[in-house]
Amino acid sequence: MPVTEKESSPVLRKIIHIDMDAFYASVEQRDFPEYRGKPIVVGGSPEGRGGVVATASYEARKFGIRSAMASKKARELCPEVLFIKPRFEAYKEVSKQIREIFHRYTDIIEPLSLDEAYLDVTEDKQKIGSALIIAQRIKEAIKAELQLTASAGVSVNKFVAKIASDMRKPDGLMFIEPARVVEFMEQLPVEKFHGVGKVTAEKMKMLNLYTGADLKKLEEAELVKLFGKAGRFYFRIVRGQDDRHVEPNRETKSLAAEDTFQLDLHTSEEMIVELDKLATILFNRMTRYQLKGRTITLKIKYSDFRQITRNRSFPTPTSDREVLFETAKQLLLGTDLNDQRIRLLGIAISNFQEITHAAGARSQLELFDPQTE
Numbered sequence: 132m133p134v135t136e137k138e139s140s141p142v143l144r145k146i147i148h149i150d151m152d153a154f155y156a157s158v159e160q161r162d163f164p165e166y167r168g169k170p171i172v173v174g175g176s177p178e179g180r181g182g183v184v185a186t187a188s189y190e191a192r193k194f195g196i197r198s199a200m201a202s203k204k205a206r207e208l209c210p211e212v213l214f215i216k217p218r219f220e221a222y223k224e225v226s227k228q229i230r231e232i233f234h235r236y237t238d239i240i241e242p243l244s245l246d247e248a249y250l251d252v253t254e255d256k257q258k259i260g261s262a263l264i265i266a267q268r269i270k271e272a273i274k275a276e277l278q279l280t281a282s283a284g285v286s287v288n289k290f291v292a293k294i295a296s297d298m299r300k301p302d303g304l305m306f307i308e309p310a311r312v313v314e315f316m317e318q319l320p321v322e323k324f325h326g327v328g329k330v331t332a333e334k335m336k337m338l339n340l341y342t343g344a345d346l347k348k349l350e351e352a353e354l355v356k357l358f359g360k361a362g363r364f365y366f367r368i369v370r371g372q373d374d375r376h377v378e379p380n381r382e383t384k385s386l387a388a389e390d391t392f393q394l395d396l397h398t399s400e401e402m403i404v405e406l407d408k409l410a411t412i413l414f415n416r417m418t419r420y421q422l423k424g425r426t427i428t429l430k431i432k433y434s435d436f437r438q439i440t441r442n443r444s445f446p447t448p449t450s451d452r453e454v455l456f457e458t459a460k461q462l463l464l465g466t467d468l469n470d471q472r473i474r475l476l477g478i479a480i481s482n483f484q485e486i487t488h489a490a491g492a493r494s495q496l497e498l499f500d501p502q503t504e
């Protein structure tokens with residue numbers, strides 16, 4: 132496979148974002164005919180006593196049931212909804228099969244979770260040359276071989292491809308051609324920008340920023356002042372500029388616990404107390420998913436939105452709470468804490484050794500990538 136010169140080359144890239152439709156629920160409906168055509172929810176507890184919905188079938192979505200919704204709420208919306216225990220082993224197997232289909236066209240695949248991936252098909256293995264045709268063939272193969280549907284977004288960068296894949300769900304295919312990228316970004320409502328959470332979207336609207344075109348009127352410096360480092364990203368993305376590569380070796384996911392503080396922390400004592408709490412939260416998550424990792428990463432965001440990460444790796448995987456805490460503490464004390472105000476702290480663990488079949492569970496969690504600054 133020839134290495135493409137994405138950064139220096141003026142050649143437009145061809146990026147596909149593939150996202151399986153209601154993945155867990157669809158696998159259940161495929162494997163158990165009695166669930167077909169019915170409102171089902173994977174995850175959560177049937178008595179509505181706790182837990183959240185991992186995935187809702189399209190029949191359940193008609194009642195307003197969504198991912199991450201409390202079981203109780205789901206039951207209120209649709210009393211006859213069926214709650215199904217997740218079978219991560221099955222989803223993982225299907226995920227592997229989907230990936231094998233991708234590999235027929237490219238090896239530059241960046242999985243985001245079990246059911247979602249970016250593909251760079253600028254140079255595809257079969258010399259098809261058209262990303263749109265490749266996306267179509269992948270969808271067809273998934274349907275024919277796995278009896279499941281996927282939605283695909285095709286464009287010149289990751290950002291636009293990902294938004295596009297969500298526009299025609301389920302079984303959708305959306306192509307944003309290069310000439311339309313700028314216009315597409317201008318008309319895009321800010322809450323559709325992935326990476327823009329609820330809080331930021333609210334803030335933008337308070338500032339009368341409703342679409343990409345509104346953001347585009349601001350200077351880069353103004354955006355940075357308002358939104359920190361993300362401002363720089365917004366400045367570029369509203370102009371259709373996103374040169375993030377599709378990174379094939381991003382399997383190294385991390386499990387993280389982080390907290391943004393109401394009031395900035397400015398003494399090391401306060402920071403250490405928070406790290407202690409975060410270590411416990413992370414430890415509990417690791418225990419729940421039976422993960423051990425070799426790399427511990429500390430993330431610090433300062434009051435001026437600057438962000439740094441520091442990490443340390445160990446020769447053998449650990450899941451020890453004290454090791455998490457002590458390592459994070461040492462990493463913190465290794466930074467310059469003079470006159471610093473900290474708004475967010477996070478601890479992450481990566482380089483996993485899986486004790487059991489935890490990959491599926493992991494993808495459902497909040498993750499942050501310790502490599503990103």
Ligand SMILES: [Mg+2]
Pocket residue numbers: 150151152153154246247
């Ligand atoms: Mg999906």
